[in-house]
Amino acid sequence: MTKNETLFHYTDVSALSSILRNKVLWLTNLGYLNDSQEFHDGVAVVSRVIERLVAREGCVFEQRGGGLAFAQGVLQCYKDCGVWSSLYSCSFSGAGNLLSQWRAYGNYAIEFCREGLESALSLHDCVYDAAAKESLAERVLKPFIEEAEDYMETDFAEDMPGLACLTEKISTFKNEHFAAEHEVRIIGKSDYHMSGVKFRPRGDLLIPYQEISFPVESVVAIHIGPIANQDLAENSLSMLLRSCGLTRVRIVKSDIPFRA
Template sequence: MAETLFHYTDIGAVSSILRNKKFWLTHVEFLNDSEELHDGIKHIKECLLRMERISGLELPELKSLSFIVGSLGKLFDSKYEASPLFTCSFSRSRNLLSQWRAYGNFAIEFDRETIESDFDLYECLYESNDKELEARRLIDAIHCRLANLSDGAGDDEVDAALEKYFEVVYSVGKFKNSHFSAEREVRIVRGVGADSINYRAKNDYLVPYVEATFNISAVKAIHIGPIADQCLAERSLRCLLKTIGLPDLEIVKSDIPYRS
């Protein structure tokens, strides 16, 4: 059976996503988890520092490790304008009360394979051992590429090293605090230029976000959370789906006995 992913949100976002066929990727510094980025960078830097202390490393290897440590240190210490990473989150958990309460009373169900045809997806890690293993895997991959570069390296070698470096940067977004483990999160992570950033109002501040177009065929169903009038919500969604040419899309109502 094909795996599905759930994007929990509010009714306004459901309408916008379906009508415009676009995800909104939010800047990581403005997400609910106050440790976003910091947890991942901490594990990767700790792994790097342990490797630097290993005796017997050749000079190119030491230079490679020093470069990575310094680069990630700047990413960790800089303000968000200097390191814009944006993400859109999905959950592998269906009908999860904590998700309904945290993110909104609706969820769009997506076919994972179709989403992956257009985006790289990152499985979030919650346990310390998993984080340590992933940090070492990432560092080994980029370390080998950088250590083997010479002054006369060709474009292909440089591009391969840069690709591994950005894999590390984007993968920083998969390290999550263990308290969020029930979310079973999968996310899109992207870096963009400042001229691509939009802003939306939230309370008394602005949230930076970027848009990303997706294939509407990825949508499998709309889920309505445990709200007081699910039938009225369903009727409103039926009107929307008919208007945008998706009249047969399945609508699923939560059976959780909780009324928000």
């Protein structure tokens, strides 16, 4: 993906109104995203890579046995305790007017300039290809295992740069069946006390989320999905944009045929 591309945040009308009026994006807890295997896929990849590293470079890792054991313990903790409970993500798609996205997330999409978003926020491209995921996992694991030797005897393991990097990469590994979404993410983390975590209802569930400010000038357009009464939706959306001081933001109506 190039820096001057646009990214699309698909959402429903309620969230759209909140995002535009409050100038904040919502980062949803990883355990409550549409992919039921969220984070599990990344943990499985890293586990396989560790096994391969041990088989290929066993003598080297014997000298760093403590670091290797620490890495294996971290992965086991991820599997058992669900570390994704502290991870949050806001998702964007590189694909505009994608029917599967309209169906999954809502009838509106905010189009952002990627470069504008990256002027204030860190974006992470999701990885779908199996070989690419394993290659990236190996590049992150080796320095992490070396670094673990210095941290494992302390009480500051959570401060390890290597651990943060490993967790971040695992958070971007996605099942290949989602590749058409070309997903890009903002990744956040909550503390033990859930400071700053909010909750919104969805059906019978409470969805944990965090809010993060974004550069409002990065909004390029608002897209209206394949819904009935697109003209009425355009009129009220135009009024909302005017009330938010976003009069230069374009409104684009999807040309996908709609049937009620």
